[in-house]
Structure formats: C-alpha cells, structure tokens
Amino acid sequence: MRNTLRYTLVSLAFCAGAQVSAETVALKNFTLIDGTGRAPVANQALIMTDGKISWVGPVSKLRVPNSAETQDLQGKYVMPGIIDSHVHLGLVNGIEQDYSKFYDRANVEKQLKIYAAYGVTTVYTLGTDGDSIHELIADQRRIGRIDMARVYTAGRGVVFKGSYGGVVGLDQSVATPAETSAMVSRELAKGDDFVKLWMDDEFGTIGERMPYQISNAVITAAHAGGKKAVAHIFYYDNAAALTQEGIDGFMHQVRDRIADPALANQMKAKGVWQIASTLSREASFTYKLLPFVDDPFFSRAVAPSTIANLKDPARQQRLASSPLFPRYQAVLNNAMASLATEARAGVKYGMGTDSGPSARFPGYFAHWEMDLMVQSGLTPLQVLTAATSTNAKFLGLTDVGTVAAGKWADLLVLDKNPAADIRNTRAINSVYIAGKKVPTIWETCVDRPADTCAARP
CATH class of the missing domain: 3.20.20.140 (Metal-dependent hydrolases)
Structure with a gap:
C-alpha cells in the first residue's frame, strides 16, 4: 500500500511538473480579426500553450500563468x-x-x-x-x-x-x-x-x-x-x-x-x-x-x-x-x-x-x-x-483557419488594419506557426548577404 501511495504521489508531481514546463505565451492588447467574418474586435488577448490556442478573449479577462511569457501587441492586429x-x-x-x-x-x-x-x-x-x-x-x-x-x-x-x-x-x-x-x-x-x-x-x-x-x-x-x-x-x-x-x-x-x-x-x-x-x-x-x-x-x-x-x-x-x-x-x-x-x-x-x-x-x-x-x-x-x-x-480542417481555443496558433500579426485596407496584410510584424515565431519576409534575404537586401519601406 505504501509503495502504491508513493508511486501515485510521484506521478502527480510529474504531471504537475509537466504542466509547469509547458510552453505558454500570452499575447495582449491587440485588435482581433478571428477569421469567422466577424468585425475586428479591439482590446483582445490570447494564450498559446504548446503551440495551440488555449484561451482567447478580452484583455480585461486575461489571467496569465506565472510561468508564461507575455508580449504586448498594443496597436497591432492579429488574424489567422x-x-x-x-x-x-x-x-x-x-x-x-x-x-x-x-x-x-x-x-x-x-x-x-x-x-x-x-x-x-x-x-x-x-x-x-x-x-x-x-x-x-x-x-x-x-x-x-x-x-x-x-x-x-x-x-x-x-x-x-x-x-x-x-x-x-x-x-x-x-x-x-x-x-x-x-x-x-x-x-x-x-x-x-x-x-x-x-x-x-x-x-x-x-x-x-x-x-x-x-x-x-x-x-x-x-x-x-x-x-x-x-x-x-x-x-x-x-x-x-x-x-x-x-x-x-x-x-x-x-x-x-x-x-x-x-x-x-x-x-x-x-x-x-x-x-x-x-x-x-x-x-x-x-x-x-x-x-x-x-x-x-x-x-x-x-x-x-x-x-x-x-x-x-x-x-x-x-x-x-x-x-x-x-x-x-x-x-x-x-x-x-x-x-x-x-x-x-x-x-x-x-x-x-x-x-x-x-x-x-x-x-x-x-x-x-x-x-x-x-x-x-x-x-x-x-x-x-x-x-x-x-x-x-x-477540406474539413478543424485545427486551423480561425483564432479560437483548441486551434493551432498559426497567426499573422500586422502593424496595420487589413479590414480597412487589404494591402495592409503586407504590414507584417510577426508570423507564428504552432505558437513559434518564424522569420518574416522582412527577416528573409534569399541567396544574398543580408546587408545587400532591399530595406523595409
């Protein structure tokens, strides 16, 4: 019985540790274009946990886990x-x-x-x-x-x-x-x-x-x-x-x-x-x-x-x-x-x-x-x-296409509002795939030294 109890406590501690060590990132203070066709909504936030969106909603209701990294996206626009x-x-x-x-x-x-x-x-x-x-x-x-x-x-x-x-x-x-x-x-x-x-x-x-x-x-x-x-x-x-x-x-x-x-x-x-x-x-x-x-x-x-x-x-x-x-x-x-x-x-x-x-x-x-x-x-x-x-x-994909809990955190962060002017999709600030930032076009320079690449306007 004692060995069983000890095994159970160790298992619980391991699970708790796994939760603590999960990669968690919170984004806040952005305007959300969620991909559903709903109009942009200001003052939003979301939490990404191990590459998926675990929560999204008004920044006033954001509760950031102690271990999470937080990024302030004031003035930015987030879309799928x-x-x-x-x-x-x-x-x-x-x-x-x-x-x-x-x-x-x-x-x-x-x-x-x-x-x-x-x-x-x-x-x-x-x-x-x-x-x-x-x-x-x-x-x-x-x-x-x-x-x-x-x-x-x-x-x-x-x-x-x-x-x-x-x-x-x-x-x-x-x-x-x-x-x-x-x-x-x-x-x-x-x-x-x-x-x-x-x-x-x-x-x-x-x-x-x-x-x-x-x-x-x-x-x-x-x-x-x-x-x-x-x-x-x-x-x-x-x-x-x-x-x-x-x-x-x-x-x-x-x-x-x-x-x-x-x-x-x-x-x-x-x-x-x-x-x-x-x-x-x-x-x-x-x-x-x-x-x-x-x-x-x-x-x-x-x-x-x-x-x-x-x-x-x-x-x-x-x-x-x-x-x-x-x-x-x-x-x-x-x-x-x-x-x-x-x-x-x-x-x-x-x-x-x-x-x-x-x-x-x-x-x-x-x-x-x-x-x-x-x-x-x-x-x-x-x-x-x-x-x-x-x-x-x-294609019946249920894990991409909108910004919602349970979806992959595949996100496009923009400096300007694309719902006001579609050409603002080019104002790319950052790109996330499964919650990880990937290099944007402004950080890319194909087949040449970076210092010879055309500057961002």
Whole structure:
C-alpha cells in the first residue's frame, strides 16, 4: 500500500511538473480579426500553450500563468495565418521550371518557408506532387509544431492523355474511364487529401479537353474514396457540366466569358465551391515585366538572378510576341467579374493563387490575390474570411483557419488594419506557426548577404 501511495504521489508531481514546463505565451492588447467574418474586435488577448490556442478573449479577462511569457501587441492586429488553396510546390529554381530537375524535399521545404515568411501558414498543393510529398506531410502531422507552411495535397492530378494539364516528368495521364478509376484509387491509397482534374485546351492550342466520361470517373472514384474532387476549368460550358456531374470545387474562375447568375445559382444549389480565385495568375500574364519587381516586399524573397531574368528585355519580348498575349487582359476581366457574380449569388468562395509555376511567386501572390479580389468588388473582411476559415472548411480542417481555443496558433500579426485596407496584410510584424515565431519576409534575404537586401519601406 505504501509503495502504491508513493508511486501515485510521484506521478502527480510529474504531471504537475509537466504542466509547469509547458510552453505558454500570452499575447495582449491587440485588435482581433478571428477569421469567422466577424468585425475586428479591439482590446483582445490570447494564450498559446504548446503551440495551440488555449484561451482567447478580452484583455480585461486575461489571467496569465506565472510561468508564461507575455508580449504586448498594443496597436497591432492579429488574424489567422493565410491559407492559399491553390499552389504547386518544388517545380522551379528561379523562373526555370523543370519537375525532373527541381522536385525534391529540400526545394519543397524551402518554398514552404517562403510561404510562411509571407504569413501563408497552410497551402493546398494542386496535382503536381511526386510521391515524396506524402512523407513530408506525414512528418508534419506527426511533429505538429513545424516551422514552415502546412501542406495538404491532391497528389498527382488526373490529365486526359494528350490534353492540357499536369507537368512534364510526372506520369498522370489517363485514356479511359477504367484507367481513371484505377489511378484515383491508387492516388488515394497514397494519402491524397483530395483529387484534381484538368479540363482545358489552352485556347484550343493543346489537344482535346477531358471528355465527360473521364471527369465523371474521377468524381465518382474520389467520392467513393471519401474525398472531394476539384477541377481546373476555363470554359463556361465545362463549368456548367461539371456542376451537374457533382464536382466539389473549381480551382479557377470561368474565363472565356463571365459566369452569369444561372451558373452561379446552379453552383450554389449543387454545393460547388469556388475554392480558388487565381486572379493573380491571370494578372501576371498581362505583364511583360511584373510591376512589383523592385518592391522590397517581393524582391527579398527571390534571388538577384531571378530579378535579372525578369528584367531581361529578350524575355519581355518573347512574352509580348506570343499570339496569346493580347487575350490575357480580357481573361482577367472575365475572371474578376465571374467572382463578383458568384459572390453575389451566395456561392462559397476561397482564396487561391496558382503560385509555384514559373514566375508565379510563393507568398507574394497571396497578397496580390487578395488585393485583386477586393478590386473585383469584395470587401477586405470578406476576402480575409475567404483566405482563412472558408479555405479551411473546404477540406474539413478543424485545427486551423480561425483564432479560437483548441486551434493551432498559426497567426499573422500586422502593424496595420487589413479590414480597412487589404494591402495592409503586407504590414507584417510577426508570423507564428504552432505558437513559434518564424522569420518574416522582412527577416528573409534569399541567396544574398543580408546587408545587400532591399530595406523595409
């Protein structure tokens, strides 16, 4: 009996010690934008314990544990980390794109840290991943307290043989419904979080668009495996047909024309989400030279050689001489108007960029995307909600997307109010992932000595 009592007391002391030694940090005196769509609330505080939010509420009710570190964020704004619902990882070095040369874990992790530096704490990667992505994701979910953006993947997305989509060097094409069903089942067995298909022909220049018998097989197999199916689309007629087939979300806007209320109402009725907006993708194609190339908020995250390549007159001439170049402005205009139509109709919409391929830059494009969404007619608060809780809800994520007790402490701390001006998301003060500060873009200087990096404005 005496030995049992002694063991019990030792166990209790150990548990008490574990509680005392927990990493606890309190943040106070900030204005909270919690990601739910609620208006900003001043004079707030929160407590982070071992990387998760254990309490959030008015600073007047804050009770800080004796062992906790306290940080005063007077004048700051705290929001959930941004979620980008459409990225591609590991495809490029600078602006050179080659999956076979560049896709490895080191390059993927480098890009995930750049996303984090911009306050993008979670990404959905869209159908161009090698199998090694699953090992990285398994490690992330096992460790929990990571120092880079969290990843959810569509693995190898489905491309109709000879058609538009995917990346060179990754086997992902199918020719028959049977091949399609087998591929989706094989991918889901690897651990894909959702399934992607491409239905496009690049203005009629690349093959035949995916036939509906193939897209139907993708959707059916994904749903049979308990996962959502999403589509790369361009054309109105494909969007309408896929809506009727049961697609769960679109990863681009309708762009050959403007999505009308008829389509938007069908999407709403069928529960189809416009989970990615990708306006920045379309906007990037309208420029020979990206207008932000000398902006320190952009240039700190890319190598000097990348800047030089972007400024190369020969490259600019190649872009301008493409027969497709004159068409891109209308495509952007249609995409922005389509988003506005869908939002008015009550379609659920998220924020996604299609960053990752050549000259579509991780992290920076998320901030540009949100600016373009506001220019399309949405309010800053609507856009912030789309980029946080709405994106989390699409995949059923319950531990990110809002600032609430029980969630990971993935936080973006800003010097200015993004609900007043969406460009204030660029006023990054600090970024937390699982309660740990990670280097921000203002503390990052890619491939050069820090003293040669452009200063913060």
